[in-house]
């Protein structure tokens with residue numbers, strides 16, 4: 256009613272003074288700051304840059320081979336020579352780090368995951384080759400046995416088919432040392448065994464690897480979003496059962512803080528929450544509670560879902576990808592593992 260009155264008076268050139276506004280009329284207009292591009296840029300809280308991204312790369316044996324991953328269009332397993340090129344490319348476009356995931360030949364997988372302890376295994380050879388070619392690019396390696404075990408689990412199985420925590424931790428320590436020795440900068444235990452961060456830290460210290468960083472997958476959930484990844488590393492088909500006895504229940508939020516607290520007390524330098532977008536509440540809580548470098552993983556399933564919708568023309572790929580990555584930052588993540596990393600780094604570069 257007041258508005259139409261005002262309109263009348265405005266027509267007559269006698270616009271009301273604010274005191275005549277009806278009670279409850281907007282005390283402030285949030286749209287004012289949004290009215291023009293310059294103003295939106297001025298008040299913007301978050302900025303996504305290439306520095307926020309870690310690019311996961313899948314590695315296979317061979318020479319000049321590139322195998323597309325099912326359910327991850329645009330993502331391929333690369334032989335070491337091509338992985339070196341990808342790493343050079345990553346450095347060129349300003350990405351701070353890559354994460355390497357080996358697809359081990361099935362003939363080399365066994366119950367004990369013994370390839371994980373071989374200093375000449377695929378991932379160690381890839382680390383050495385990349386470190387030699389691009390020494391200033393950070394390299395992250397998973398610490399978990401799933402690319403090496405015939406049962407597809409991240410730890411070792413006992414006779415009853417249970418994952419044996421303490422024997423698994425011993426194995427993971429050996430794997431971690433082998434990877435640190437190869438030149439990996441950041442060890443990322445993604446296995447979710449209890450006590451592994453402390454055991455790995457102690458072994459690193461004892462062996463002179465005092466600079467090797469640990470980024471623990473502290474709050475890693477038993478998620479359905481890992482499907483395409485398991486295909487990429489070849490661990491999906493043979494996975495016996497599920498990972499619910501070690502990965503977290505998606506129903507739990509407070510428990511994530513306990514997981515993080517343990518890993519921090521055991522010597523983690525950085526922590527991760529995984530999956531990403533459906534778990535931004537956890538990212539927020541972790542960052543608020545601990546304030547330490549906090550990362551999120553935009554998983555293979557999240558990648559697949561976005562790419563599939565974009566391929567059908569249902570979503571605008573560029574906009575939706577940038578929006579998701581910005582959302583991670585807004586939730587408090589210092590960085591994001593994303594298969595979109597090179598595409599986004601290029602895009603951001605072209606915008607300046």
Ligand code: PBG
Nearest residue numbers: 399401445480481484554555556
């Ligand atoms: C293995 C590991 C997984 C992922 C990273 N490390 C899968 C799993 O735990 O089964 C998932 C990554 C992705 O989905 O992109 N420990």
